[in-house]
Amino acid sequence: MPCIKELLAASTLDKVDTKVLLAHLIEKHLNWPKSSLISRDTDALPKELIAEWHLLEARRNSGEPVAYILGKKEFYNIELKVAPGVLIPRPETELLVELAIEHIHQEKLTAPRILDLGTGSGAIALAIAKNLADAKVVGIDLSESALAIAKENAQLLGLDQQVSFSQGNWFEALSKIAHGQNDGLFDLIVSNPPYIASGDQHLSEGDLRFEPDTALTDFNDGLSAYRLIIGSAKEYLNKNGLIALEHGYDQSAAVRNLLQEHGFVDIKVHHDLAGIARAASAKLR
Incomplete structure (x- = not known):
């Protein structure tokens, strides 16, 4: 299965958006911290994560804001739920x-x-x-x-x-x-x-x-x-x-x-x- 490093290299998104979305997915599916984008970038990822990644990548490529995709946004020192x-x-x-x-x-x-x-x-x-x-x-x-x-x-x-x-x-x-x-x-x-x-x-x-x-x-x-x-x-x-x-x-x-x-x-x-x-x-x- 693909790893973080391969997904980062193949992504058609802006690098910042790619990292934000991948960080969200590895926390959601694997409970890994954001630092895993570097420390575990060659570990194989589960197929469920890969499938959701392709969905999120497509949504962002269509122009949908990252905040709406994730359903949240950091502001000052709080995290807020956001929606369309x-x-x-x-x-x-x-x-x-x-x-x-x-x-x-x-x-x-x-x-x-x-x-x-x-x-x-x-x-x-x-x-x-x-x-x-x-x-x-x-x-x-x-x-x-x-x-x-x-x-x-x-x-x-x-x-x-x-x-x-x-x-x-x-x-x-x-x-x-x-x-x-x-x-x-x-x-x-x-x-x-x-x-x-x-x-x-x-x-x-x-x-x-x-x-x-x-x-x-x-x-x-x-x-x-x-x-x-x-x-x-x-x-x-x-x-x-x-x-x-x-x-x-x-x-x-x-x-x-x-x-x-x-x-x-x-x-x-x-x-x-x-x-x-x-x-x-x-x-x-």
Whole structure:
């Protein structure tokens, strides 16, 4: 039977994707660690593993994202269940988690209240809660299927008492939260809203072809969600509260202008690891 070394050499996939998928299979079928890709690369593999490998290889060759194939994705320091009904969490979105944690620590807030708009799989909300043990986080999403996954992730991570979810359109969803869970205002609002403009060619390329359109585009100019969120955020933020928003690679100036127009101060630009302006934050006067 073929071995890991032979499968790696024969694979038509990107090397990183090949290793990720093979690591998943050897753990699943053989309970071998990822290091076995090197330490046991000449050991013969069982036919059941080989058969599943060819299925996964074909799915990836068709363009299906690795995260959907595996049904999971690492984000910050947690592992999340993901499926075609939710956006795949990306490394640049970890910026929002870092900004949230930094703000809460700098302000020395106890039992902070945090709102995650467009929570999807719950990635941002759950990563923040995991790293701020006394935080109370509310995640909102319009998609019921996305919220089902977010709630499952909260249970799997043991965070379902710390993070609550509500279905609805942005801030309107807050009225659906049970009485007592939404008393007072928020110390922090975070969001990674759909920001790709309608008709953008990226929507028909790569992994985006498989992800939900409603999590990617506003079916407009890419800025409509920011207008709504920024325009209403002051009603829900405590004094000195922070708003942190992820945006597209070319939207930094537009988002900053909206924050300024609505009276926010201490507006800052935050760059991802590639040096691209990827998020904006601002405080309520």
